[in-house]
Amino acid sequence: MKNFKLKYVQPFKIIFVVLLMVSCDSDDAAIDSNTEIQSPSLSYNEVLNLSKDKAKYNAGEDVNFKVNAVHPNTIIRYKHLGETILEEPLTSTSWSWTPPMDDFKGYMVELVKNTNGDETVLGTVGIDVSSDWTKFPRYGFLSNFGNISDAERNSVLENLKNFHINGLQFYDWHYKHHMPLPIDTNGNAENSWVDLFNREVKLETVDGYINKGHELNMASMFYNLMFGAWHPEEGDGFSDEWLLYNDQLHNNINAHDLGDFGDILVTNPANQEWQNYIFSKTKNVYQNLNFDGWHLDQLGNRGNVYEYGGYQVNLPNAYQDFMMAVTEAFPNKKHVLNAVEQYGQNKILSTPVNFAYSEVWDRVQYADLVEVIMENNQMSNNQLNTVLAAYMNYESSEGSFNTPSVLLTDAVIFAFGGAHLELGEHMLSREYFPYNNLSMDAELKNRLMEYYDFMVAYENLLRDGGSFTLPNVSSSDLGVNNWPPVFGNASVVSKKVEGREVFQMLNFNGVSTLSWRDNAKTQTKPNASQDFEITIASTMPVSKVWFASPDYKGGASQELEFENNQGQITVKVPYLEYWSMLVFEN
Structure with missing residues (x-):
């Protein structure tokens, strides 16, 4: 519930003090990038409308799938963090699969058609196997x-x-x-x-x-x-x-x-x-x-x-x-208690609540959303994941949501391990949830579903612990910088997760504002880039590099060739529109 606008400040990890010190708060016109490899958006549409029967699954529970047709030479590929664990031919419009018994794991299921050695992704869906929904809310x-x-x-x-x-x-x-x-x-x-x-x-x-x-x-x-x-x-x-x-x-x-x-x-x-x-x-x-x-609410600073x-x-x-x-x-x-503008959150997260919930008002930049997530991580000793109540296109009262602002906001929230309260009988734009004046168009609905598939499939990289680091990154093809965002560049943040280095690339090249709420619906699409080289210094021996993006081939992962020059890993990234992920494995 909306508060009386208290600006709450909480110290957090040194790494994110560094990240946020150079935050760009200007909403001036975007700086043009000098990249020469900008390309139109590579829109992806599911061919086979792959779906499953539940929101999540308990360990040992069967997953029931459906598709709208069967294409010849199509296989079902079950993956966990880029690694194939099973393949089988697609022979029916419905089938079942029993995931491994491991609890709190995310999987990506890909339908891949092989035509003379060329693979085409016809459908993807994420699977969450978790006994407790509040682990990955x-x-x-x-x-x-x-x-x-x-x-x-x-x-x-x-x-x-x-x-x-x-x-x-x-x-x-x-x-x-x-x-x-x-x-x-x-x-x-x-x-x-x-x-x-x-x-x-x-x-x-x-x-x-x-x-x-x-x-x-x-x-x-x-x-x-x-x-x-x-x-x-x-x-x-x-x-x-x-x-x-x-x-x-x-x-x-x-x-x-x-x-x-x-x-x-x-x-x-x-x-x-x-x-x-x-x-x-x-x-x-x-x-x-x-x-x-019980979802408990408060009223901010009284x-x-x-x-x-x-x-x-x-x-x-x-x-x-x-x-x-x-x-x-x-x-x-x-139990969960809303921290309106983070008011009282430190005390709230010292109690046995099941996840962190923050209603965001005065923090208006993309970097501010990340700041809230990082504060919650620190206050909960990295034990609780965060849900943000962050209302999009708030001052607009008719028409559709602005797809670029919704996708970029979700890309930022999801890339840093959070979730976004936004979906119900309609998409949410106000703190009074029945308010329903803005609609989702078909493009936003389809693309947003890929984002949620991506968040689920790669939850063990995005939301399952790890420590953030500042990567040493460069590119002769594309303007890049560490987080937080800079107009005209792609911002990169890295995280070490169980023997992996995970790099999230968030694209602010071509956007018109760094304010996430986008009240006037003026946010523009980032300029998409294809097949660009990037070099990242790795702190570990690298034996495998793979890539995935919710904007590309339904989030299906693909292994990439790379060069290793004394720890400097150079790789050609297939695509970046809003958000792409690179993973280094040793």
Whole structure:
């Protein structure tokens, strides 16, 4: 939920202090690159529409695939991090595969047609084998719980499954913040209610989404503030002594103004009576709906606030207290708390939350998004992955999302190991999730699916630990620099991951802005480059180099020839549009 714009600064690793010191904050016209090998975009379209049946898989669980046709001389190639582990001919439009039993592994499945020795990629899909979805969270949302049929619900979830969304935030599904699920006089859940904006919510719809999601291995998290009371009435059992106040004499309640709809009253998260009260209401939720956990929200910096007795409350400390208590009360459920503009994040990530979630407002540059991810890595001792709530094309109110701004933002987030909350019944552009004025065109939907396939297939390089380094990189064909971005160049960052050096190339050659949100939808496509040479100094013996890009052949990996001149590795990169990856192995 949008905050009162606090600029939160947190120290982080020395390596990224160096990376960010040279950040380019200018939005002046882009500098033209002098590369001579710019080429049109090599658009890739799946020929066989390869799909699988679930969002993720447990170890030992079969993966069921479908295609729309069978082409002769086509093989199915199963890969893990560029290495083929199995090949078999494509003989049917549906088949099954049992991945290795290893937990928390990503795979790329490629359909490759051989024509006189030339290979053509006809389809690709990523596979995530993970027993716990929060290890590699790919978070989506739902925001409409009215009279929606089974067929409509299934269509929404099938689409999100194809994007590998493994966790769903049920936004504004509840009745009142302090009484999320209305209970009748017999102790049973009501069949329907209205949310705070008077939209109808049906128990059958919420329950149906949860159950269908579970069939697709998608977890369901119910949204609610950790400290909100909405129109408390006599009989609710609510006490004003649980509230936060703007003064020491408890005359002025701290509240979140919703205009004509009234105020959300803010409670003290550290008040044990409030905790016991809201936990009892949460228990009612779990007794009636099979939610997997609670997505908790806050409201950012509230200024100086006081409890009923007049003592000042340190909200980040109160968040910590509440999160420790809620995980103790519901040890078998998942929990995540939104850090609005990183407010209180250090305290939040010191508790047993299952992943880091940051709603980004004042950090407007691509480098700022990376800064948030790196802060979360450090605060969690590199134990938790990050989901960013970062709303694209925010000030636009009609038409389609701007494809270049969405793809480049996701390229940056994914390349640094994060995920982006953006997909639900529609694509997200505002903090009020039901807002649906912008649409995804066919190009964006198709290309974004390749990005999610890529994030899943190579999750063990992108999101599974490792340490970032500053690469020594040069090219006579293309302007290159270390991260952060510079107009006209490709920015390169490297990471060491279990005996590999992984290089992410993010292309800012030809873009019009370094601001990720792109309010006016003016971001331009980067200039694509093909078959360019790049030289990178390696700190290890290199025996193999391979390449993959979500912008090229569906993310299929290919091994590259290279020259090694005393640790200087020179390689010809097949393609760079938005984002490409090189991997050195010893």
